Amino acid sequence: MTRYLTQDEVIAALPRLTRPRLVAFIAAEVVLPLQSPSGPLFRDLDLARLDLLCDLADPFDLEGDTLALVIALIDQLHASRQQVRLIAAALAAEPAEVRARVGACLLVGNLGSET
Amino acid sequence: MSRDPYAVLGVAKAATAAQIKAAYRKLVRASHPDLNPDDASAESRFKAASAAYDLLKDPTTRARFDAGEIDASGAERPDRKFYRDYAESPGHPYQQARGFQGQGDPGDIFAEFLRQRGRDTATSGGEGFARGDFVARGPDLHFALEVPFLDAVRGAKTRITLPGGGNLEVRIPPGTAPGQILRLRGHGGPGFGGGPAGDALIEIAVRPHPLFRREGDDIVITLPITIDEAVLGGKVTTPTIKGPVSLTIPKGASSGRVLRLRGRGVPHPGGGAGDQRVELRIVLPHHIDPELQAFFETRRNTHPDDPRRTLFQGMPT
Numbered sequence A: 001m002t003r004y005l006t007q008d009e010v011i012a013a014l015p016r017l018t019r020p021r022l023v024a025f026i027a028a029e030v031v032l033p034l035q036s037p038s039g040p041l042f043r044d045l046d047l048a049r050l051d052l053l054c055d056l057a058d059p060f061d062l063e064g065d066t067l068a069l070v071i072a073l074i075d076q077l078h079a080s081r082q083q084v085r086l087i088a089a090a091l092a093a094e095p096a097e098v099r100a101r102v103g104a105c106l107l108v109g110n111l112g113s114e115t
Numbered sequence B: 001m002s003r004d005p006y007a008v009l010g011v012a013k014a015a016t017a018a019q020i021k022a023a024y025r026k027l028v029r030a031s032h033p034d035l036n037p038d039d040a041s042a043e044s045r046f047k048a049a050s051a052a053y054d055l056l057k058d059p060t061t062r063a064r065f066d067a068g069e070i071d072a073s074g075a076e077r078p079d080r081k082f083y084r085d086y087a088e089s090p091g092h093p094y095q096q097a098r099g100f101q102g103q104g105d106p107g108d109i110f111a112e113f114l115r116q117r118g119r120d121t122a123t124s125g126g127e128g129f130a131r132g133d134f135v136a137r138g139p140d141l142h143f144a145l146e147v148p149f150l151d152a153v154r155g156a157k158t159r160i161t162l163p164g165g166g167n168l169e170v171r172i173p174p175g176t177a178p179g180q181i182l183r184l185r186g187h188g189g190p191g192f193g194g195g196p197a198g199d200a201l202i203e204i205a206v207r208p209h210p211l212f213r214r215e216g217d218d219i220v221i222t223l224p225i226t227i228d229e230a231v232l233g234g235k236v237t238t239p240t241i242k243g244p245v246s247l248t249i250p251k252g253a254s255s256g257r258v259l260r261l262r263g264r265g266v267p268h269p270g271g272g273a274g275d276q277r278v279e280l281r282i283v284l285p286h287h288i289d290p291e292l293q294a295f296f297e298t299r300r301n302t303h304p305d306d307p308r309r310t311l312f313q314g315m316p317t
Helices: A007-013 A019-027 A044-060 A064-092 A096-108 B005-009 B017-031 B042-057 B059-066 B106-123 B149-154 B227-232 B290-302
Strands: B141-148 B156-161 B167-172 B181-184 B200-207 B213-215 B218-225 B234-238 B245-249 B258-261 B276-282
Touching (some): A007 A044, A044 B017, A064 A096, B017 B042, B042 B059, B141 B156, B167 B181, B218 B234, B227 B234, B227 B276
Antiparallel strands (some): B213 B218, B234 B245
16 A cells, blocks of 8 residues: 655655745656645655655755756666666567577677668 | 764864755765665665764854764754655656657667657757658656545545636546556647657556455455354344355354455456455454343353463473
8 A cells, every 4th residue: 555645754754854845846747756635645656756855955956957957867767777676577488599699789889680 | 873063974063054955965965865876875874964964053053062062963854755766766757768668669768768868969959950850759647545445445536626617538448557647648748749649648646445445456354243143053144345145154154254256356457356354353342131131141151261271282381
């Protein structure tokens, strides 16, 4: 069962997260809480993301668009890793001959018929 | 963490605040689990660096540490979860690339993967632009919607208000689970160069119900019954998600006994449904009248019983 935290609970859970900072993160759309009639609600995922945003904002003096840029790149990194892992898992289940052919392509950095 | 924070950050005891911050920045870049997601040892290194920096960034705590008033432990948060632990959960709202799921023909997945890449090079001013045929799909927009328990279970139609004004009808399919994401094709941001619009993605939050709980595809409810219903059995009426239903209590039902109403649970998308499980709970009358008391006093003398006796077998006395 997914658990949702209110704005007050999130601020209480993360010592580095002040209310103005949370408002700024939401305005910059670097965190997307669920909208509900009782106010914004946060998932565990949002909590971990807010922690990460604090990790970046404090030592690197990032805010607003710059912070949004960095977190967007991190999101792309995670998405790409997931795709690579899915491909690797699919290939690992293929016969040795297929794996050898694909491996040979990877070693020469060849994009195959696309180029 | 009780190592010397100066050693952890690799700075001299006399380092300035700026030097400490610069050293910490380097360590974050090299050890933050979300910047180094494939590095299994990153987490412990980052936690050590953060704890050291937390101690030294504040001149007051730094001075107290230097004077030996506090030690280097206690600054670390033990149970922290990192974003990378969630970042690959399916369909989460921050996902930047569309996954492989829902791309139709399995044989086309690799071609589509390469096409996505091809579009990206076109946006950087390559020949795609020069030929004037730059086309891209619009961005997906993320919405959240809290729905009442029964609407999520039975299905419903509702509307959400869009940020730019206007609203959108949303059909909640029967059996919608908390956290489920509904995709409304073509209701996201407009496409570029005549490309198709993105999708609207709506994450569903479910408001709990005072009576019903959901466990998988089953609906679970606790039903109060009287002592006479428990002893004698009989027909009672129980709420279900689709209205009251008659339920037969078997003779001699104890508290905690679970009765199953087949097909009265969460509907499946393709037809059929889970069950409703009714847990019985015997509720005594508010007032124990003399007649009831006298009956049980007699009963205790004539039919002594101890349902706990087997609990003590083989236990230390």
